Amino acid sequence: MTDEAFQRPPDSAPQSLVRLLQDFSLEANRYVDTAGSRKDMHRTDLNALAVIMRHTAKGLVVTPGVLRKELHLSSPATTALIDRLDSSGHVTRERHGSDRRQVQLRMTPKAFQDGGAMFMPLSRHMGAAMAEFSPEELDLVTRFMTAMVEATIAARQEASDGGPSSPGPPA
Template sequence: MTDADPLVEAWSPVQSAVMHGLRDWVVAYTAFNQHLAAWLRLPGSDANALGQIIWAAEADAPLSPAQLSRQIGMTTGATTILLNRLEDAGHVVRSRESADRRRVTLRPAPASREEARRFIALAGAEIAHVLRTTPPDELRAVATFLARMTDAAAGADQRLSAAPGSRTP
């Protein structure tokens, strides 16, 4: 880590373009999530949480409520209320799959998972096209870069959370 001030640092045009591109992706992803919310007839925060639960399940790495809370930036209490709504509506199933019976695992209900897949199939056509037509070497370079950026952001998050007077989400 350097002591450079990112607000006054002289960034190259390509560095600036990358940062603008990352910001634009976040904005586009947020809009995509709002469309998913409308598709599922859920509030945006509930659709975001359900999307995180589905992504984790698809990666065979189901989330706990505490992990979900950190990912969506809500307190554990607020996340519990949100999960109660999703469970009552039949979107999420809480189970105890670990030897430690206190540990709760979140899984999408099969019908909600399939409805989200239908949405992705319809809404993600352009994204899928870009992924299919981008050369593998370019995809590997982007994946490596994004992993490094994610690690950097996680490091900054840990540093900020540990700072005196910080307020963690």
């Protein structure tokens, strides 16, 4: 491997802040794994429920195809996932009103109850940490985190398109 592979982020992205974001991502993933395992749920199960919740909140119909695409799963893996969530009482399959051939996925009250129980400690600790900041500071952090999410999405899309994995030479 060349020294080029170990280059630091550009000066516009302070390395300590990038490391903190990486640490946050790692700890959030560890929390999800720990909380999910207490309810015998895998990370993919929890990600599926998050997708269903997000789409439902926007008034969108959630189908197995939506889940497959969002979670980058094969059709058999998606079916197994939905079967697990259905068997555990977290999701129901319903026929969509306008197209009876289309299956719609809905979260059950049990999913909301279990999700609340799993994520209440995280919510409580994060709420206490946020209480230390002014509304203006929280607005700034919200803008920053929104930009970081958008940057991560752009990088993921670039990686999936086979685009450049590192910036080109300075202009």
